[in-house]
Amino acid sequence: MYHQLNRLTGRLIASTHLQNPLFPVAPIVLQRVDPPAIQYNTTHMSTVTEATACSTGSRRLMPGTNIPYPPVSETIRKKQELFQKENDLPVHLKGGPVDAILYRLTMALCIVGLGGILHTVYTHAVPKKQ
Incomplete structure (x- = not known):
């Protein structure tokens, strides 16, 4: 048996019109979703362009920037x-x-x-x- 609040008295009363415990929300079947693929830090994810990386010569750049490491x-x-x-x-x-x-x-x-x-x-x- 399910209960609900009486709007006049504010007390719990036996509910006659509730058909299931999730009224008025009906359960939704979960859909299976594949987990996202892990993306590792690669050159296609970097914000550094190839032209700026080559222009600095042999100096390495700080990750995600066009700024070379200080000496x-x-x-x-x-x-x-x-x-x-x-x-x-x-x-x-x-x-x-x-x-x-x-x-x-x-x-x-x-x-x-x-x-x-x-x-x-x-x-x-x-x-x-x-």
């Missing part, structure tokens, strides 16, 4: 070469002795902090003897 300074180029060398060091130690000192200082502070946390948990868990 890289020499200090940044040296840092890139330093960090890209294959010398079996983790990246956080490739900067030299300063990085090693900072790494060890960070590890020491982590251990001190963990000790402080354990001390706090212990003092709250174990009551003081009276």
Whole structure:
């Protein structure tokens, strides 16, 4: 049985004219739709025209623009070469002795902090003897 609001009293009453629970909306059958094809970033999607890309020579353009990348300074180029060398060091130690000192200082502070946390948990868990 379906109910509706009475327009005069504002209370729920049994409905006599409702034929289905979706009255007055009838269900619509869903139609199967194929998912859209994924479009990867290719040259036909780029806003850069071929004439402007060739006019810059060997310089690469920023994606989606006609603006070439700015030149890289020499200090940044040296840092890139330093960090890209294959010398079996983790990246956080490739900067030299300063990085090693900072790494060890960070590890020491982590251990001190963990000790402080354990001390706090212990003092709250174990009551003081009276």
